Amino acid sequence: MYNIIGHRKVNYSISGTIIVASIVALFVYGLSFGIDFTGGSQIEIQATQGMSRENLQSLLKESNGLDVSIKTSLQGSFLIETKPLTTDEHASAIETIQVAYPDARELSFSSIGPSVGNELKQKAIVATILVFLGIIAYVSWAFRKSSSLHVKSWTYGVAAIIALFHDLMFVIGVFVLMGHFLGTKVDSLFLTALLTVLGFSVHDTIVVFDRIRERLKIGEEKTFEEVVNVSVNQTMVRSIATSMTVIFVLLTLLLFGGESIRSFVIALLAGMLVGTYSSIFVASPLLVSWYKFRSK
Amino acid sequence: MTLRRKIWVTTVCIILISVIAGYVDYPKAPALRIGSYQKDFNVRLGLDLKGGSLLLYDADTSNVASEDRESAVEGVRDVIERRVNAFGVSEPVVRSIRNGDSWRIQVELAGITDVQEAAKMIGETPSLEFKEEAIPVPLTDDEKKAAATENEAVKKRADEVLARAVRQEDFAALANEFSEDPGNIDPTTGEKLGGDLGFVPQGTYEQTFDDVLFTQMKDGEVFPQLVQTQYGYHIIKRIESKTVDQDGTQVVQVRASHILFRTLPTDTKPIEDPYTVTGLSGTQLKRSSVQFNQTTGEPEVLLQFNDEGTKLFSEITKRNIGKTVAIYLDGVPISVPQVNEEIPSGEAVISGSFSLDEAKQLVERLNAGALPVPVTLVNQQSIDATLGEQSVYRSLFAGIAGFLLIALFMIWYYRLPGLFSVIALILYTLIVFAIFKIWPVTLTLAGVAGFILSIGIAVDANILIFERTKEELRSGAPLIRAIETGFDRAWLSIRDSNISSIITSFILMWFGSSFIKGFAITLIIGIVVSLFSAITITRTLMRMTISEKMQAHPWLFSISKKESLEYVQHNRASQS
Numbered sequence: 088m089y090n091i092i093g094h095r096k097v098n099y100s101i102s103g104t105i106i107v108a109s110i111v112a113l114f115v116y117g118l119s120f121g122i123d124f125t126g127g128s129q130i131e132i133q134a135t136q137g138m139s140r141e142n143l144q145s146l147l148k149e150s151n152g153l154d155v156s157i158k159t160s161l162q163g164s165f166l167i168e169t170k171p172l173t174t175d176e177h178a179s180a181i182e183t184i185q186v187a188y189p190d191a192r193e194l195s196f197s198s199i200g201p202s203v204g205n206e207l208k209q210k211a212i213v214a215t216i217l218v219f220l221g222i223i224a225y226v227s228w229a230f231r232k233s234s235s236l237h238v239k240s241w242t243y244g245v246a247a248i249i250a251l252f253h254d255l256m257f258v259i260g261v262f263v264l265m266g267h268f269l270g271t272k273v274d275s276l277f278l279t280a281l282l283t284v285l286g287f288s289v290h291d292t293i294v295v296f297d298r299i300r301e302r303l304k305i306g307e308e309k310t311f312e313e314v315v316n317v318s319v320n321q322t323m324v325r326s327i328a329t330s331m332t333v334i335f336v337l338l339t340l341l342l343f344g345g346e347s348i349r350s351f352v353i354a355l356l357a358g359m360l361v362g363t364y365s366s367i368f369v370a371s372p373l374l375v376s377w378y379k380f381r382s383k
Numbered sequence: 384m385t386l387r388r389k390i391w392v393t394t395v396c397i398i399l400i401s402v403i404a405g406y407v408d409y410p411k412a413p414a415l416r417i418g419s420y421q422k423d424f425n426v427r428l429g430l431d432l433k434g435g436s437l438l439l440y441d442a443d444t445s446n447v448a449s450e451d452r453e454s455a456v457e458g459v460r461d462v463i464e465r466r467v468n469a470f471g472v473s474e475p476v477v478r479s480i481r482n483g484d485s486w487r488i489q490v491e492l493a494g495i496t497d498v499q500e501a502a503k504m505i506g507e508t509p510s511l512e513f514k515e516e517a518i519p520v521p522l523t524d525d526e527k528k529a530a531a532t533e534n535e536a537v538k539k540r541a542d543e544v545l546a547r548a549v550r551q552e553d554f555a556a557l558a559n560e561f562s563e564d565p566g567n568i569d570p571t572t573g574e575k576l577g578g579d580l581g582f583v584p585q586g587t588y589e590q591t592f593d594d595v596l597f598t599q600m601k602d603g604e605v606f607p608q609l610v611q612t613q614y615g616y617h618i619i620k621r622i623e624s625k626t627v628d629q630d631g632t633q634v635v636q637v638r639a640s641h642i643l644f645r646t647l648p649t650d651t652k653p654i655e656d657p658y659t660v661t662g663l664s665g666t667q668l669k670r671s672s673v674q675f676n677q678t679t680g681e682p683e684v685l686l687q688f689n690d691e692g693t694k695l696f697s698e699i700t701k702r703n704i705g706k707t708v709a710i711y712l713d714g715v716p717i718s719v720p721q722v723n724e725e726i727p728s729g730e731a732v733i734s735g736s737f738s739l740d741e742a743k744q745l746v747e748r749l750n751a752g753a754l755p756v757p758v759t760l761v762n763q764q765s766i767d768a769t770l771g772e773q774s775v776y777r778s779l780f781a782g783i784a785g786f787l788l789i790a791l792f793m794i795w796y797y798r799l800p801g802l803f804s805v806i807a808l809i810l811y812t813l814i815v816f817a818i819f820k821i822w823p824v825t826l827t828l829a830g831v832a833g834f835i836l837s838i839g840i841a842v843d844a845n846i847l848i849f850e851r852t853k854e855e856l857r858s859g860a861p862l863i864r865a866i867e868t869g870f871d872r873a874w875l876s877i878r879d880s881n882i883s884s885i886i887t888s889f890i891l892m893w894f895g896s897s898f899i900k901g902f903a904i905t906l907i908i909g910i911v912v913s914l915f916s917a918i919t920i921t922r923t924l925m926r927m928t929i930s931e932k933m934q935a936h937p938w939l940f941s942i943s944k945k946e947s948l949e950y951v952q953h954n955r956a957s958q959s
Contacts (some may be wrong), residue, residue, distance in 0.1 A: 131770070162773075174502045174760065194770045196498060200761035203439070206482070214890055221886045229879045276829060279891060279899045283906070286887030287840075290880040294847065297876040325850040329843040332792060336785030336839035340832060343781040345774050347431070348832050355836070 092316040095372035109260025121272030126201030131194040237311040250370035257361040276351040284358025291366035330363040404817035429827030434768025435493040440758040442486040498765040512711040514658035530647040541616040541644040564643035578640040615645040667692025682742040684733040693729025701725040799939040804845035811916035830901030837909025844917035847873040
């Protein structure tokens with residue numbers, strides 16, 4: 088058996104460092120939002136002979152007066168991003184490209200007005216708050232009969248939420264770095280991934296808490312610290328095994344799933360890993376810390 | 384019910400569900416028909432997988448009274464839907480979305496990737512127009528000259544044929560060769576009639592024609608001059624005549640044949656469109672509503688014009704008494720009522736044989752056409768079909784690869800129970816996919832990702848159960864009891880933990896654009912079905928196959944003999 092709870096200060100400092108680093112990165116670099124949020128257009132063009140980012144960029148600047156940023160995808164296409172285009176502007180941009188590269192094919196086009204983006208931002212914030220509230224309410228309710236001499240039932244909810252916040256910050260931190268160094272954009276799919284991670288992270292945490300509740304009833308262990316440590320150890324294999332299976336499918340999706348869901352899958356992957364970590368090394372130790380703090 | 388019986392009943396249910404799911408999943412499964420109810424089992428693919436365009440319009444309802452907004456937006460939606468139908472798109476989706484005070488109209492066009500073309504056709508504002516019967520327009524001097532010259536040429540041609548007819552050439556053959564009378568062709572058989580007009584009494588034809596035929600000709604004669612009417616030049620042959628008794632008076636009927644050479648009118652333009660624009664259109668319509676005719680009780684549509692429209696309508700009706708006025712919607716006449724008197728009230732009634740629904744629909748359309756509800760395109764997306772196809776294959780491949788990895792892992796790690804969980808997982812996949820088809824859930828790329836993800840999550844319940852069973856076995860419990868305890872004890876954790884995922888999914892559904900909604904729905908279906916597959920199916924499989932004898936082979940349950948012994952000893956030591 089591993090003495091996880093005994094070493095909780097080490098875990099706290101690792102997690103604390105991660106959260107602080109994420110927040111610092113968020114303020115220094117900021118998240119780069121995709122066109123879902125900012126409004127804008129994205130044109131995906133199948134690459135053809137002689138096409139290059141520089142060529143496309145200067146072509147569109149000269150002929151259409153468009154300031155564009157261009158990325159290449161792993162599937163060999165060019166992703167051109169620019170301001171929201173009207174139907175006519177889009178048509179003339181495509182014409183410009185097709186005059187220069189007759190074989191060029193437009194694979195996809197999306198144009199999103201800024202008002203839609205703002206609406207999405209607001210909804211995103213509301214949705215995140217709702218998920219937090221929903222989970223704290225649910226966990227408190229599910230553990231309502233678990234108030235013991237050691238901790239009250241709502242403590243479980245709070246510990247789960249702190250772990251959630253920890254996970255959220257980690258995934259955001261990963262995306263801040265990816266945005267800064269790789270140009271990855273935050274889009275609505277990313278947000279979906281983030282909210283899904285919240286759901287799964289608490290899923291893991293609840294399994295551990297359930298075991299704590301059970302061990303408390305059995306009463307084999309002498310101290311609360313021991314109860315939590317045994318519970319964490321007993322559920323650890325399961326937590327890791329479950330994460331393994333999910334990580335398997337996410338890895339296959341990452342490798343074969345295509346460009347448009349790549350960042351979505353990366354967010355889920357990062358969230359899954361950190362969620363498993365936090366349910367073992369953050370949420371449960373927090374219960375013990377709270378208990379110790381209260382008993383002083 | 385005894386346990387044994389229960390196992391059998393559950394087994395039968397599982398087999399039944401699997402067979403139904405398998406049938407639905409089968410790609411060529413014929414549609415289900417029960418009476419008039421019909422259900423097909425096609426996979427619905429979202430635009431990002433099928434290719435197509437998505438257009439989102441913002442309807443500016445700021446100038447519309449709030450109680451009329453909904454019907455105004457519905458009307459806009461109907462107009463768009465009719466335009467979209469004109470593209471010949473299969474299953475176009477046009478829906479209005481309300482978001483607080485803002486109204487949006489979303490258009491999904493599968494298979495149409497020319498987003499420009501689509502946007503152009505949809506973007507036209509609905510048009511309602513009132514038109515009156517066209518009054519011939521006088522020609523200019525130049526046009527008159529041109530027409531006269533043309534008519535000279537026609538006359539010359541006619542004279543040549545007249546000479547041949549007078550020389551006793553076959554009249555019918557000449558008529559078939561030269562006559563420009565559209566009535567010379569039988570509308571049903573397409574045969575030419577040789578210029579034959581049949582028996583008619585005097586006074587049937589235009590004055591000049593009639594006079595010549597009845598007063599200046601004998602039977603069997605060809606009139607030696609061209610006869611000019613408003614239609615053009617005629618060569619006339621009087622074939623025969625007879626006297627018939629009509630209500631006691633003797634009436635002479637003449638059968639004639641003619642060859643027509645059409646001329647251009649020399650004073651007014653030829654009429655092509657029977658109705659011309661009056662300047663009265665939807666912009667002058669204040670509102671329209673459904674009412675019922677006081678005498679017949681049939682539904683009618685009442686139009687109310689604004690001041691400008693009232694004045695125009697009054698003028699139009701005044702000058703068209705006894706004639707018809709046509710009401711055009713989107714360039715198509717929807718009603719052509721006759722004007723009986725001048726209408727100064729600014730109210731018009733469209734009566735016709737409307738059903739109530741038709742009348743309501745028309746009112747919606749008219750209100751939309753009349754009310755200033757401009758739509759602006761705020762969001763457009765188009766995805767090439769090949770890109771969508773690639774995504775389908777990639778996802779399919781990812782799904783299969785992920786499934787195999789999980790299967791290998793489960794069997795390697797949990798041995799026999801792992802094998803059962805893989806069987807349950809196969810059934811899980813079949814059932815979820817069948818539900819997608821039956822529901823039907825529109826599969827988007829994110830939705831497929833959600834489905835694949837749910838395969839990974841579906842085994843979580845099994846893992847919880849098997850870990851629990853292993854613990855029980857290690858502490859020396861007999862096999863069957865260890866398995867049952869594993870299921871019972873793990874249930875609480877499974878339930879509690881999945882509810883939190885379901886809560887999140889519901890919030891995602893509320894939040895979502897259609898793409899995200901697809902993900903959330905597939906996730907919810909996945910979670911619910913996984914509870915059934917991981918618990919009920921796996922448990923039944925294990926109850927049916929595992930016997931106490933297998934206790935002798937702990938390897939099957941990935942427990943070593945040594946491990947269980949050690950644990951038992953350890954327990955004893957700590958208890959003593």
